[in-house]
Amino acid sequence: MPEQEQTSLANLIIITGMSGAGKSLAVRSLEDLGFFCVDNLPPVLIPKFAELIEQSNGKIAKVALVIDLRGREFFTALSESLNFVKDHFTIHSEILFLDATDSVLVQRYKESRRRHPLAPQGMPLDGIRLERKMLEELKHSATQVVDTSNMKPAQLREKIISRFSHMESSNLSVNITSFGFKYGIPIDADLVFDVRFLPNPHYIEQLRPHNGQDSDVYDYVMKWPETQSFLTKLLDMLHFLIPQYHKEGKSQVIIGIGCTGGKHRSVAIAEYLGRMLGTSETETVRVSHRDSDRDRP
Numbered sequence: 001m002p003e004q005e006q007t008s009l010a011n012l013i014i015i016t017g018m019s020g021a022g023k024s025l026a027v028r029s030l031e032d033l034g035f036f037c038v039d040n041l042p043p044v045l046i047p048k049f050a051e052l053i054e055q056s057n058g059k060i061a062k063v064a065l066v067i068d069l070r071g072r073e074f075f076t077a078l079s080e081s082l083n084f085v086k087d088h089f090t091i092h093s094e095i096l097f098l099d100a101t102d103s104v105l106v107q108r109y110k111e112s113r114r115r116h117p118l119a120p121q122g123m124p125l126d127g128i129r130l131e132r133k134m135l136e137e138l139k140h141s142a143t144q145v146v147d148t149s150n151m152k153p154a155q156l157r158e159k160i161i162s163r164f165s166h167m168e169s170s171n172l173s174v175n176i177t178s179f180g181f182k183y184g185i186p187i188d189a190d191l192v193f194d195v196r197f198l199p200n201p202h203y204i205e206q207l208r209p210h211n212g213q214d215s216d217v218y219d220y221v222m223k224w225p226e227t228q229s230f231l232t233k234l235l236d237m238l239h240f241l242i243p244q245y246h247k248e249g250k251s252q253v254i255i256g257i258g259c260t261g262g263k264h265r266s267v268a269i270a271e272y273l274g275r276m277l278g279t280s281e282t283e284t285v286r287v288s289h290r291d292s293d294r295d296r297p
């Protein structure tokens with residue numbers, strides 16, 4: 001299909017996942033991007049929505065539907081509905097699955113004093129485990145899984161906007177995120193690079209409290225020959241890979257840069273890459289730092 005036809009397709013985003021993982025915040029973020037959003041829609045109504053989208057003649061081009069799955073029959077209905085849309089309509093559809101660890105979900109239920117919908121009279125953990133088992137197959141079929149365990153609301157909002165704002169244009173969205181290996185690798189990263197071999201500012205007393213966005217820390221990371229050699233090779237590879245992703249119709253590339261704690265080296269390298277890759281007219285480049293503020297009081 002020619003590129004201009006691909007970029008003119010209407011977009012349908014299905015937001016689902018674990019209760020308490022952030023679906024309400026995700027849909028509000030998509031509303032801010034101009035999506036027409038509907039909460040808690042039965043999956044069997046998705047084809048009717050697809051019909052309305054096509055009949056709007058482009059007036060409704062971006063739709064997000066929040067679907068909470070409570071049983072196997074809902075997953076079956078969702079799968080059948082999306083297959084029907086794929087076969088009968090020219091609409092691009094994606095499934096965004098929001099997840100979090102059991103311990104984080106339990107804590108969120110305690111803080112909100114809400115009852116889990118699958119365990120209204122029991123312990124929240126019982127409902128969480130049952131829901132996770134029900135949603136296991138759906139998670140595997142999702143277009144993107146976002147783990148919100150370590151995300152503040154503002155970070156999740158930034159993640160959603162970064163992920164779906166590319167639908168405003170035909171540019172490839174390049175998202176560079178720094179992280180700490182001790183907190184886990186970002187599960188949605190397409191490419192992950194380990195910079196723990198670089199000299200660590202953590203061991204310099206006056207640099208330790210700051211992060212890689214601070215000029216002193218940034219300059220320390222950048223001054224080493226091994227840093228410059230690594231960046232030369234990395235940029236050469238990214239300048240080759242990114243156009244190939246774009247050529248194949250990929251709308252987004254997520255690049256993870258990791259060090260031990262995600263505060264110094266990875267942040268500095270991510271900032272550098274953002275500046276160097278952000279000069280292209282065919283890509284939209286965004287930089288975020290998942291773990292840089294973790295040790296702040």
